[in-house]
Amino acid sequence: MNDVKVAVLGSEGVGKSALIVRFLTRRFIGEYASTSECIYRKRLSLDGRQLSVELHDPCSQPCEGKSTLNEQIHWADGFVVVYDISDRSSFLEAKAVVHLIRELHAGGSKSVTSRPDPEAALFLVGNKQDLCHMREVSREEGQHLAAEGRGHFYELSAAEHYQEVALMFSKMLHSTSLVGKGKERRRRPSGSKSVAKLINNVFGKRRKSV
Numbered sequence: 628m629n630d631v632k633v634a635v636l637g638s639e640g641v642g643k644s645a646l647i648v649r650f651l652t653r654r655f656i657g658e659y660a661s662t663s664e665c666i667y668r669k670r671l672s673l674d675g676r677q678l679s680v681e682l683h684d685p686c687s688q689p690c691e692g693k694s695t696l697n698e699q700i701h702w703a704d705g706f707v708v709v710y711d712i713s714d715r716s717s718f719l720e721a722k723a724v725v726h727l728i729r730e731l732h733a734g735g736s737k738s739v740t741s742r743p744d745p746e747a748a749l750f751l752v753g754n755k756q757d758l759c760h761m762r763e764v765s766r767e768e769g770q771h772l773a774a775e776g777r778g779h780f781y782e783l784s785a786a787e788h789y790q791e792v793a794l795m796f797s798k799m800l801h802s803t804s805l806v807g808k809g810k811e812r813r814r815r816p817s818g819s820k821s822v823a824k825l826i827n828n829v830f831g832k833r834r835k836s837v
């Protein structure tokens with residue numbers, strides 16, 4: 628069985644948990660707890676191959692044992708970098724993350740816990756497309772950044788587009804399972820959660836409404 632490790636990165640409130648929950652449960656639930664970082668594990672069959680998938684959902688709030696962005700990047704085989712199309716600052720943060728991923732995987736990494744992978748799969752996602760009346764980041768800017776980071780680009784809405792979210796994750800897992808083959812085991816950034824426990828995170832915390 629192929630192990631696939633994907634880190635879902637991006638600034639606070641861009642919809643990282645919403646995208647993961649949507650993919651794993653098909654549901655969009657308005658509010659998610661974000662007081663702990665976790666890894667969701669799932670076994671999937673993709674193109675006839677069995678994959679053991681780990682999706683890392685980092686915690687934006689200060690929390691115990693919180694991993695650094697560098698650790699998250701070293702741990703993962705593939706990356707989904709998310710920004711909110713209605714929030715320019717989240718795009719600027721996504722840009723910095725894309726550049727850091729390519730820098731750390733360019734071969735100059737000092738880490739002993741991972742092998743650099745210049746072709747690590749990178750998917751840039753402009754989320755909250757349903758808020759396009761409040762758009763602050765154009766589709767072209769997203770496409771340009773994805774090209775700059777040698778990644779794929781998606782603009783979608785975790786709230787409204789299950790099919791697109793599922794397609795994006797499937798393509799990401801497909802790419803990652805190809806390039807991530809043979810990597811040695813790395814330390815998990817933090818605790819893991821089964822999909823069954825995912826629902827416990829829901830309604831954990833009230834946050835900004837959209």
Ligand SMILES: Nc1nc2c(ncn2[C@@H]2O[C@H](COP(=O)(O)OP(=O)(O)OP(=O)(O)O)[C@@H](O)[C@H]2O)c(=O)[nH]1
Nearest residue numbers: 639640641642643644645657661687755784785786
């Ligand atoms: N309108 C709209 N709201 C969304 C969408 N995706 C997520 N949200 C909302 O955005 C807010 C933040 O979503 P989360 O999934 O918690 O974002 P996050 O990136 O995991 O946030 P942190 O855990 O704090 O880093 C919640 O109120 C969600 O309901 C979307 O596609 N459209």
